Amino acid sequence: MADASQSVTFLALILPFLAAAIAPALTRILKHNAAWVLALAPLFLFVHFFGYLGDVAAGRAVTGGYAWIPSLGVDFSWFIDGLSLTFALLISGIGTLIVLYAGGYLKGHEQQGRFFSFILMFMGAMQGLVLSDSFMTLFVFWELTSITSFLLIGFDHSREASRRAALQALVVTGLGGLSLLAGLLVIWAATGEGTLSGLLSSGDALRAAPFYLLALVLVLGGAFTKSAQFPFHFWLPNAMEAPTPVSAYLHSATMVKAGVYLLMRLNPVLGDTVWWETILPIFGGTTLLVGTLLAIRQTDLKLMLAYTTVASLGLLVMLTGLGSEIAIEAAVLYLVAHSLFKGALFMVAGLIDHEAGTRDVRWLGGLRSAMPITFAAALLAALSMGGLPPFFGFLAKEEIYAALDFSGGWNALFTAVAIIGNALMLVIGFAVALKPFLGAAVETPKHAHEGPVLLWLGPLTLAIVGCVAAIFSGVTHHYVSEPMAAAVAGAPVEIYISVVPHASLALLLSIVTIALGIAIFLMLDRARDAMAAVLAAIGWGPDRGFDQAIRGLIRLANAVTGVIQNGRMEVYMTVTFVMIAVAIWAPMLMFGELPAMPTFPRMTFYEWTVFAIAAIGLGAVAYAADRLTAIVSLGIQGFAVALLFLLFGAPDLAFTQFMVETLSVVILALVMTRLRLYPSDHRPTAEKMVDVGIAGACGIGFAVLLLKVTQIPFDSTLSDFFSTYSYVIAHGRNIVNVIIVDFRGLDTLGEIAVVMITGLAILALIRIRLPRSTDVTEAKS
Amino acid sequence: MQTVIFRTAAPYLASLMVMFSVFVLLRGHNEPGGGFIGGLIAASAFAIYGIACGVTPVRRALYFHPMAIAGFGLFLSTVAGLASLAMGVPFLTGLWTEVHLLGVTLDLSTVLFFDFGVYFVVVGAITSIALALEEREED
Numbered sequence: 001m002a003d004a005s006q007s008v009t010f011l012a013l014i015l016p017f018l019a020a021a022i023a024p025a026l027t028r029i030l031k032h033n034a035a036w037v038l039a040l041a042p043l044f045l046f047v048h049f050f051g052y053l054g055d056v057a058a059g060r061a062v063t064g065g066y067a068w069i070p071s072l073g074v075d076f077s078w079f080i081d082g083l084s085l086t087f088a089l090l091i092s093g094i095g096t097l098i099v100l101y102a103g104g105y106l107k108g109h110e111q112q113g114r115f116f117s118f119i120l121m122f123m124g125a126m127q128g129l130v131l132s133d134s135f136m137t138l139f140v141f142w143e144l145t146s147i148t149s150f151l152l153i154g155f156d157h158s159r160e161a162s163r164r165a166a167l168q169a170l171v172v173t174g175l176g177g178l179s180l181l182a183g184l185l186v187i188w189a190a191t192g193e194g195t196l197s198g199l200l201s202s203g204d205a206l207r208a209a210p211f212y213l214l215a216l217v218l219v220l221g222g223a224f225t226k227s228a229q230f231p232f233h234f235w236l237p238n239a240m241e242a243p244t245p246v247s248a249y250l251h252s253a254t255m256v257k258a259g260v261y262l263l264m265r266l267n268p269v270l271g272d273t274v275w276w277e278t279i280l281p282i283f284g285g286t287t288l289l290v291g292t293l294l295a296i297r298q299t300d301l302k303l304m305l306a307y308t309t310v311a312s313l314g315l316l317v318m319l320t321g322l323g324s325e326i327a328i329e330a331a332v333l334y335l336v337a338h339s340l341f342k343g344a345l346f347m348v349a350g351l352i353d354h355e356a357g358t359r360d361v362r363w364l365g366g367l368r369s370a371m372p373i374t375f376a377a378a379l380l381a382a383l384s385m386g387g388l389p390p391f392f393g394f395l396a397k398e399e400i401y402a403a404l405d406f407s408g409g410w411n412a413l414f415t416a417v418a419i420i421g422n423a424l425m426l427v428i429g430f431a432v433a434l435k436p437f438l439g440a441a442v443e444t445p446k447h448a449h450e451g452p453v454l455l456w457l458g459p460l461t462l463a464i465v466g467c468v469a470a471i472f473s474g475v476t477h478h479y480v481s482e483p484m485a486a487a488v489a490g491a492p493v494e495i496y497i498s499v500v501p502h503a504s505l506a507l508l509l510s511i512v513t514i515a516l517g518i519a520i521f522l523m524l525d526r527a528r529d530a531m532a533a534v535l536a537a538i539g540w541g542p543d544r545g546f547d548q549a550i551r552g553l554i555r556l557a558n559a560v561t562g563v564i565q566n567g568r569m570e571v572y573m574t575v576t577f578v579m580i581a582v583a584i585w586a587p588m589l590m591f592g593e594l595p596a597m598p599t600f601p602r603m604t605f606y607e608w609t610v611f612a613i614a615a616i617g618l619g620a621v622a623y624a625a626d627r628l629t630a631i632v633s634l635g636i637q638g639f640a641v642a643l644l645f646l647l648f649g650a651p652d653l654a655f656t657q658f659m660v661e662t663l664s665v666v667i668l669a670l671v672m673t674r675l676r677l678y679p680s681d682h683r684p685t686a687e688k689m690v691d692v693g694i695a696g697a698c699g700i701g702f703a704v705l706l707l708k709v710t711q712i713p714f715d716s717t718l719s720d721f722f723s724t725y726s727y728v729i730a731h732g733r734n735i736v737n738v739i740i741v742d743f744r745g746l747d748t749l750g751e752i753a754v755v756m757i758t759g760l761a762i763l764a765l766i767r768i769r770l771p772r773s774t775d776v777t778e779a780k781s
Numbered sequence: 782m783q784t785v786i787f788r789t790a791a792p793y794l795a796s797l798m799v800m801f802s803v804f805v806l807l808r809g810h811n812e813p814g815g816g817f818i819g820g821l822i823a824a825s826a827f828a829i830y831g832i833a834c835g836v837t838p839v840r841r842a843l844y845f846h847p848m849a850i851a852g853f854g855l856f857l858s859t860v861a862g863l864a865s866l867a868m869g870v871p872f873l874t875g876l877w878t879e880v881h882l883l884g885v886t887l888d889l890s891t892v893l894f895f896d897f898g899v900y901f902v903v904v905g906a907i908t909s910i911a912l913a914l915e916e917r918e919e920d
Binding site: 651652655656659660662663666667670671674730731732733734736737738740741742745746748749752753755756758759760762763766767 | 805809810811812813814815816817818821822824825828829832848851852854855858859862872873875877888890892895896898899902903905906907909910911913914915
């Protein structure tokens, strides 16, 4: 039974990728109705993971997996406890609705199949991320979400803004991913645990480790970039260039919460320290304030929502950082509430855009009679976002206020931040959900009417779930909130909060928040102008800073390339050969390893003759009147060396040397005639002498090195092995060839691949140079 | 190089060299030789033929583009290496069999095909460079 469940979970992990593979073909056949079929994949995931609720609520985490890279101790394994299960349900549940929504939203779009494919791939990556147990799978899926997010943001790649936003998101989250990788490796090295489940059961090991702070900073680097914490928040609003289903799914409900997931996941082992409880609330609180203030400034529905997403992520980080049990409960409740209402509101924004032709809040109004179902969904979601009963947002907000300790100092500051943030969030929620629907009807670019079922099904479902889950809070808490909070806190917790308001300080703060929010909502236009004036006065932001950083990097790269790759062949050759000479001479001189002067060998007259031929060849090279003669003379010397190989018993080597010499002379001669150089060398003697020096250093250095090699006692283990076994196990008597094709076959395979690639590269070079060289001749003549 | 003697002799010389290269390739396992040297000999043959008679006849004689020959060689070597996986032994392990043909016993092996691959890569890559360089002589 366990095995069956294991394979089903594995299937669930790869199913989105399978669905992504067939999506384009399916969409070609079924057009936008392919959404109904493709949505079955996330639905299957949802149902499968739903089945784990009982087990997990009873405190039994589900683990499983397969060996992946056993030699490195890396497994493809998963770990399902309250935290990952809640995420998995949100991802697959909202994912089902998003696929349907995308079916309606991109109806008739040429690339709809590709879109389905991307979004399903993202779903698979996100699913894998939250379920991963081993660090390596966690990291791989983490990066995969960045890459698929890049593809989705840049989906409309013919627009410059989309491309920039996609690249920006990839750079920021990709850098964060590398930081996370480093952090995970530090944790791995410090604790010896390569899996999350192992790490979570290691107690205080990580907090006590000397590298705790380093690990914390690196992990936060990953989490903060992914979850768009100030000052890395700028990529998220820019990501709104993506089609709305993407914004609703990746950039509000799921992917941006990966950072929060990571923080919550590691809270039991990284949290509960001064560093954790200082850094997280400060960054989170700042992000909350900055996000809401910037949201006021916007008029585009999607951008308003995007900035409140930034703010909400800040709130979640702040709550996670506070670290008390009740703060964690609040974070858990708010995370679920936010995924539900923000996903719904984004889909509503897209629906308005789709049906009315604009999503500028100033040009919208009075749509309630034209789009009643949309209005209902928007209203329910906005009330949840505003934190009014009986919605899930209300539970979350009550718990947030209960979590904040109001006893002066820092805590009072965080309370104030939370009140302002929540009030502004209510403002934006109402601005998005009410403004376009209430008031007098405004002329919109398209004649607005209710969208098709594919479009309103998603937002309405999410909005209703947000209400039902709150009303039956007992059940929700038992199956979702409590197991999840327990996983974050690392100890069992109980949550009592329900939709029935009860008199307390928290309720009072809620009322203050709502009153403040409504007051700001009524004078939203003035608030917007004021914010715009302030931002214009500042005039610089991380978004522009990103551009400056990238431009600086490109300038630096250009400068470095200009120095290293200056395009002058002589310089390349000089540098290469000087390096060779240094590499040969430096170690010998530094370690005093120069060879002893050898005794002069007795040689026969024919051996002398061959030497004489080589020397004559060399002399001819040096005194040749033109280049062609020099090349041929070099060949003479090469043939003489080949003869020496033959005389001293290396026929294979001699054979190869003959052929290589022949071919080099032929090819060099061909190249030289093609280069259209002066036939001979006209440089001044001083320049030539430098080259003579370098050539001499290389040549003599090599000779000395060889002498030294022959004077070191010869270890014959390998030659003995080869000569003993060459025929016995490789059926060949020619040891050289047996080594090439059998003993070291893999080397040879690599070498012939290199030969092939070099050939292709040379072929390309010859072709490229063709027009330019004719230009030169024309210019000369 | 438009001398009559060279142009007349080159085709025969080239064909002799190609034949010799195959001989060298086949004897490689037990005597000096092998795919690499054989490939170099064949490549020189084509280069000489090209210098003597121009590139077009060489290309026609080769029929396939030299780079395609090199690609085929790399493919052949890889497949010869992969064959061992089907027998459950590591990549590139040589598999041997004996074939009795006309009263002679022949040792056939995947290693032999691997060597053929090396031969084709060397012939293809070097011939294509040489031919491309010679071609430009005509422009």
